[in-house]
Amino acid sequence: MKTKLFLTIGCLLSMVMTAFCQKxxxxxxxxxxxxxxxxxxxxxxxxxxxxxxxxxxxxxxxxATFFNIGKKLSEYSALSKNVIExxxxxxxxxxxxxxxxxxxxxxxxxxxxxxxxSLAEQKLHYIPKLYRAPFLDYSKVSNxxxxxxxxxxxxxxxxxKDAKKNVEVDAIVHRIMNGVKPGVVVLxxxxxxxxxxxxxxxxxxxxxxxxxxxxxxxxxxxxxKKIASNHPxxxxxxxxxxxVEDQIMRFPRHSxxxxxxPKGKSKFSPVKAQTGSGVVVSFKTSSPIIKASFKVLxxxxxxxxxxxxxxxxxxxxxxxxxxxxxxxxIEIQSKLKHSSxxxxxxxHWTNVGFKGLELEExxxxxxxxxxxxxxxVAYGNSITHGTGQQATFQTYPFLLAKKMNWNLYNVAVxxxxxxxxxxxxxxxxxxxxxFMTILIGYNxxxxxxxxxxxxxxxxxxxxxxxxxxxxxxxxxxxxxxxTKTKQSKxxxxxxxxxxxxxxxxxxxxxxxxxxxxxxxxxxKISKESDLKDxxxxxxxxxxxxxxxxxxxxxxxxxxxxx
Numbered sequence: 001m002k003t004k005l006f007l008t009i010g011c012l013l014s015m016v017m018t019a020f021c022q023k024x025x026x027x028x029x030x031x032x033x034x035x036x037x038x039x040x041x042x043x044x045x046x047x048x049x050x051x052x053x054x055x056x057x058x059x060x061x062x063x064a065t066f067f068n069i070g071k072k073l074s075e076y077s078a079l080s081k082n083v084i085e086x087x088x089x090x091x092x093x094x095x096x097x098x099x100x101x102x103x104x105x106x107x108x109x110x111x112x113x114x115x116x117x118s119l120a121e122q123k124l125h126y127i128p129k130l131y132r133a134p135f136l137d138y139s140k141v142s143n144x145x146x147x148x149x150x151x152x153x154x155x156x157x158x159x160x161k162d163a164k165k166n167v168e169v170d171a172i173v174h175r176i177m178n179g180v181k182p183g184v185v186v187l188x189x190x191x192x193x194x195x196x197x198x199x200x201x202x203x204x205x206x207x208x209x210x211x212x213x214x215x216x217x218x219x220x221x222x223x224x225k226k227i228a229s230n231h232p233x234x235x236x237x238x239x240x241x242x243x244v245e246d247q248i249m250r251f252p253r254h255s256x257x258x259x260x261x262p263k264g265k266s267k268f269s270p271v272k273a274q275t276g277s278g279v280v281v282s283f284k285t286s287s288p289i290i291k292a293s294f295k296v297l298x299x300x301x302x303x304x305x306x307x308x309x310x311x312x313x314x315x316x317x318x319x320x321x322x323x324x325x326x327x328x329x330i331e332i333q334s335k336l337k338h339s340s341x342x343x344x345x346x347x348h349w350t351n352v353g354f355k356g357l358e359l360e361e362x363x364x365x366x367x368x369x370x371x372x373x374x375x376x377v378a379y380g381n382s383i384t385h386g387t388g389q390q391a392t393f394q395t396y397p398f399l400l401a402k403k404m405n406w407n408l409y410n411v412a413v414x415x416x417x418x419x420x421x422x423x424x425x426x427x428x429x430x431x432x433x434x435f436m437t438i439l440i441g442y443n444x445x446x447x448x449x450x451x452x453x454x455x456x457x458x459x460x461x462x463x464x465x466x467x468x469x470x471x472x473x474x475x476x477x478x479x480x481x482x483t484k485t486k487q488s489k490x491x492x493x494x495x496x497x498x499x500x501x502x503x504x505x506x507x508x509x510x511x512x513x514x515x516x517x518x519x520x521x522x523x524k525i526s527k528e529s530d531l532k533d534x535x536x537x538x539x540x541x542x543x544x545x546x547x548x549x550x551x552x553x554x555x556x557x558x559x560x561x562x
Contacts, residue, residue: 024138024146026153030183030221034364035210036232038185038218040065040156041194042093042132042163045072045079049190054086056195060202062212063088066190067132067154070095070116077123084126089214091130092116092151099135106140113149130154130215154215156187162194172197180205185215211367227357231283233365234357238279238346238409240429248295248353251279251346253411258425268416274299277348277386278378278398278410286339287363289331293355296326304347305391308332311340314393320347328352339366345393348386349414374434376406377426381443382414383481388536396537397437399546404553406435417443417450418458423465433470437549438462439478439522442535445498449490452497459505463517474516476553477506481522481545484534499523518556525549 039057044050044066057064066083068090073080083090095115100108113131120126131151133141138153146153158179160172172194176186188194202212213232220228227234229249236242241252252259252274259270281292294306303322308315308330318330334340346352359365378384378397386395393399401408411426418440426433444450444458463475479499487494499521506519525548530541537545 024141024143024153026132026136026138026155027215027219028155028185029157030218032183032221032364034221034233034367035182035208036213036218036221037180037183037205037210038065038213038215040067040091040132040154040185040187040215042067042187042189043072043097044068044190045076045083046190047076047079049192049195050076050079050083052195053190053198054083054088056198056202057088057212058086060206060212062202062206063214063217064212065089065091065130065154065215067091067093067130068116068120069093069097070112070119071097073116073123074119080120081124084124089130089216090120090124090126090128091132091154091215092120092128093132094134095119097134100137100139106145109139109141110145110149113151117149117151152219154185157184158186160186160188160194160197162191162197163189167191167193169193169196169200173200176201177204180210182210183218183221185218227359227365229354229356231356231365233283233367235282235368235371236279237282237371237407240409248297248355250297250353251276253277253279253409254413254422255425255429258421261421266421267419268413268422271300272385272415273413274351275302275349275385276346276352277392277395277412278401278408279346279392281344281346281354282341282368283357284339284341284366284368285359285363286334286337286366287359288334289360290334290342291358292330292332292344293358294328294330295353295355296320296324296328297351297353299351300349301351302349304350304352306330306347307345307391307393309343309345310335317391319390322350341368345391345398348389348392348395371407373405373407375430375432376401376404376408377430377433377436378408378410378412379422379426379436380412380439381416382412383442383536384410384412384437384439385414385416386412386542387414388532389539389542394539394542396542396546396549399543400437400550400553403546403550404435415443415447416440417448418455418462420458420461420465423462427465427469430470433473435474435476435553436466436470437476437478439481441480441498441502442483442495445480445491445493445495446485446488449488451491452493452501455498456501456505459502460508463505463509467514472516474518474557476518476520476556477502478520478522478549479503481526481535481537482528482530484528484531515560518553520549520552520556525552 094112132154162172217232220231230244239251239253254273301322306318389395397410444455479502509517530537532538
């Protein structure tokens with residue numbers, strides 16, 4: 001009798017546990033006060049609709065999530081690549097959009113999902129993180145299955161009901177406007193009548209203060225205390241290439257294509273390039289205490305210093321050594337009682353990843369006012385990267401940018417030589433550059449033993465490449481700064497020859513009519529007491545150089561306005 005009773009209880013528990021494991025609640029909204037919503041579009045890609053939808057979303061400064069069908073993606077993979085390149089998100093909507101019968105095996109459903117994932121990785125080099133079942137039918141698919149597939153199922157809180165032909169535009173507008181509230185996912189389809197409805201809906205919602213984000217960005221709001229690294233209210237500056245992998249945000253300062261290039265062609269070490277300089281993580285909150293989590297990643301790690309600024313004033317630093325625990329938690333105590341903008345300056349010469357924030361209960365992130373600072377790109381070798389200084393905020397480009405109120409992008413790499421592939425990256429991946437400094441040549445001269453004539457050709461090609469897209473950028477070419485190495489052991493040439501060659505190249509461009517190219521004599525605004533070794537600035541030297549460079553730039557700019 002007891003054996004039967006135990007068997008019965010065991011069976012019941014097994015049934016309960018099975019039911020619990022199979023219970024699925026696809027993501028559809030998040031409870032927030034901020035007016036953020038996620039528009040989603042099913043059944044693409046379609047050249048007749050996808051482009052227009054992206055244009056409409058971007059006209060209101062928004063991004064969207066496109067749940068693609070595999071068979072269409074295979075035909076229009078270039079279009080799907082464009083969706084990703086424009087900052088939108090692609091989700092898995094199965095391979096063929098089949099309607100399964102209730103008794104069909106689970107494996108057939110899973111195969112439709114897996115086939116899409118493989119196709120997206122093959123065609124787009126992109127791994128979707130979201131899945132929306134055709135007809136919203138998640139039968140037989142459990143949470144455990146989705147966890148193994150590393151996918152989050154997504155439904156919606158607002159349905160446009162626009163899938164069928166000839167749906168009234170006014171009806172779509174009514175359903176969306178009546179259902180929208182902060183934190184919802186809106187389900188639409190790639191249809192012509194939907195586009196007509198969006199032309200009305202999006203401007204109305206924007207006028208009401210709504211912001212349009214991807215589903216992944218909206219999901220980042222789901223925990224008010226623990227804030228994911230890719231939360232839409234966290235801003236990253238100083239790089240065009242930040243991305244999230246395994247919930248950790250990486251901060252490469254160079255494109256993946258350039259980092260994959262052989263060192264002999266790129267003229268710099270990709271390992272050194274992966275380290276930071278000039279990257280800043282910014283957010284706004286009234287939380288009295290904030291915890292920011294970081295991790296030192298694989299690659300070069302010389303140790304370093306995090307710095308925290310509150311409303312533009314440095315309030316604390318965190319120093320670590322190269323052999324310390326890779327997990328770093330910065331506990332920030334606010335110095336003010338009101339909402340403030342916090343900036344965490346990422347260490348240079350270390351490959352650091354950002355894991356996220358933790359705020360006190362009852363506090364959340366707030367939107368930071370739009371940054372309209374001029375864009376400044378600093379190009380060079382280890383002097384510009386920051387060798388000789390202990391922290392990013394001590395490097396001369398950081399100090400110059402702060403004094404000028406510029407938005408810094410430091411693309412310098414220690415050990416780097418004059419690199420035309422680097423110039424191509426800068427040319428292509430910056431829509432606009434206001435100011436740029438070029439301090440390059442020491443490693444061409446001393447490390448490689450290049451002739452000054454060959455250096456001149458490289459430098460000319462570099463400048464010409466930048467000018468192909470950025471003809472009005474103010475370029476400041478800085479001749480090699482003071483160094484104790486007066487002559488190259490490899491070539492026998494002197495540093496003076498390289499300085500004169502840069503001056504000659506600049507003069508040549510100026511004679512051809514380039515009114516935005518300037519020469520600054522680096523050796524005249526640096527001296528032996530500035531150095532930590534034979535060529536790199538010490539902390540005081542970098543500060544002195546930044547101040548004198550600031551004066552030189554101001555003089556050059558003032559002369560052009562007269």
